[in-house]
Amino acid sequence: MRRALIVFPLAGLIVLMSCNWGKKRIPLEPTVSITLVSSATVVTLGRSATITATVYDQSSQGAAWSISPLSFGTLSDETPTSVTYTAPTDFSTPTTITITATSITNPTITSSLQILASPLKVSLATFNGPLTPQTVNQGGQIGILAFVLNDVTSRGVTWSLSPPSGAGSLVSATPFGATYQAPTTVTGPTTVTLTAASVEDPTAIASVPFTVLPSGAGPNVVTINVDGGPVPGQLYPNAAFTSVTLCNPGSTTACQTVGGILVDTGSYGLRILQSQIPLLKLPKLVDNIGNTLQNCAAGVDGSYLWGPVSYADVYIGGEAASSVGGQTALNSVRVQVISSSNGPVPNGCSNGGAANLNTPLLLGANGILGIGPEPTDCTLSGINYCDGSVQPTPPNLYYSCPSLGCATTDSPIIVTKFQQVSNPIPLFSADRNGVILQLPLVSNPQAAVSGFMIFGIGTASNNQLGSATVFTLDSSDNFTTIYDGQTLTSSFIDSGSNALYFPSTLPPCDANSRFFCPSSPTGFSATNQGMTQGQTTVGFSVDSADNLFTTNPDDTAFSTLAGPNGTYNSCSGGGPSCTFVWGLPFFYGRSVYFAIDGQAAPFGAPNGPWWAY
Secondary structure (H helix, E strand, C coil), rough: CHHHHHHHHHHHHHHHHHHHHCCCCCCCCCCCEEEECCCEEEEEEEEEEEEEEEEECCCCCEEEEECCCCCCCCCEEEEEEEEEEEEECCCCCEEEEEEEEEEECCCEEEEEEEEEEECEEEEEEECCCCCCCCEEECCCCCEEEEEEEECCCCCEEEEEEEECCCEEEEEEEECEEEEEEEECCCCCCCEEEECCCCECCCEEEEEEEEEEEECCCCCCEEEEEECCCCCCCCCCCCCCCEEEEEEEECCCCCCEEEEEEEECCCCCEEEEHHCCCCCCCECCCCCCCEEEEEEEECCCCCCCEEEEEEEEEEECCCCCEEECCCHHHHHEEEEEEECCCCCCHHHHHHCCCCCCCCCCCHHHCCCEEEEECCEECCCECCCCCCCCCCCCCCCECCCCCECCCCCCCCCCCCCHHHHHCEEEHCCCCCCCCCEHHHHHHHHHHHHHHHHCCCCCCCCCCCCCCCCCCECCCCCCCCCEECCCCCCEEEEECCCCCCEEEECCCCCCCCCCCCCEEECEEEEEEEEEEECCCCCEEEEEEEECHHHHHCCCCCEECCCCCCCEECCCCCCCCCCHHHHCCCCCCEECCCCCEEEECCCCCCCCCCCCCECCC
């Protein structure tokens, strides 16, 4: 009975359909709709918002983007479903920006949203310069000043601390200043973040982290973090990062603090991605006909960094290399601003390759702080190889380029030491003769570890040489490592290398061929010898990198990571086969000292350059 009842309606439906079969069909035009969402409704000077479009479009062509007022800021990273809006870096009037998405399939269909571009910018300072990430002892104080650029109401800021409890307190807080009072007792390094928000526009904020220590803190101490780096979703193993503040020369408010800066004792000078300092206008070095001085930093793997040499006032913790206070431009740091452009680069720099590491994703960092034992990037053991004093043909480091850019056939030029990218430490006022890196012992893989970078050697109570062994260096800033019957005469210590690299018979990994993969963790020892003094034996272990990365996918600190360098038992005349690179795993559990060439030596120690641990 149920089956019979079902049949009749179906039969009626068939009859009805057949009655309309011969009529002309009018196809409906596909409906197109666009819905927009922005990551922010207000952006301040030089800041960005990402606009995402949900497009209902049967042809799946998405949307095209436009902006009004035209040229007030920029649109970038355009796709059919998203775009990034970046506000100008210099304007004084609040401006409403309209972002419009237009259907590519049907240009009559549009959708718009508005973003307020606010000119307000909050800056924090001390009486000596910009307020920077720094350390403070328990119970200590830091005086802070607040400035709000383009705040015609002069309402100042409100203050907050994070975490809200146990972070200390703010004393004598006003809309224009406050004193940070650290907790009276901490059991270990404790991070506290101070935030100042504009009263007129609470979206305009400035935040600075402090690290409270039980003891040993000071203006010459900053934290370094092995935490995977600044790129979301991309972990950089065994790399130490810190923060650096750059300012337009002579200014204490036109500044930007950039985190994710790789700490590298194997190079010299500060190199910063152009994309990370949009609010700064750093003056470029030019010659007498207006050409720009460009710098090249090339890696042994064919990668390179390219960009103009610029002046910047640089602050790291409480240390300053600055032209503020009557100082000259020579007190500023000559930095390399790594160009975001992918224009032509001289073949002497790029070697014909395309590995231009000019984004955070490619570099794995926002910049590099080269604090090795030399004052500039063209100096070794007191000899400057770029100023024409020892060789008429300079290395491929500096180029003179017109405003249109260099050509691939351009040749390097001779430059004075005052034009070369400079290690900022020798430009500090007091703690200028070297640096100490301290990282905790890492026995097993860890998600992250924190340590310290201490400026100066023997210049304060917290940077004494103590019983560390000093290793003097040869004319190439190397010492000798004796390992597995090999005398490796071109060895060095390098925090910018994420493993120990040396010639060995250990098998390379299948998935990660840059590293070793022994069948089980294996212990070794090597003896380090200085050029004229210093000798110790170092023990270390090597584990399978493939296993380490597979079983510890969220970790970034590995003490047993090592990889091949050169050819085993074939050292002759230098090169990779003569080199043991003591990378970041060597630093775990040690205080490692780097004395800078040409600076006053600490009491009882030889003149630099040297390493000690």
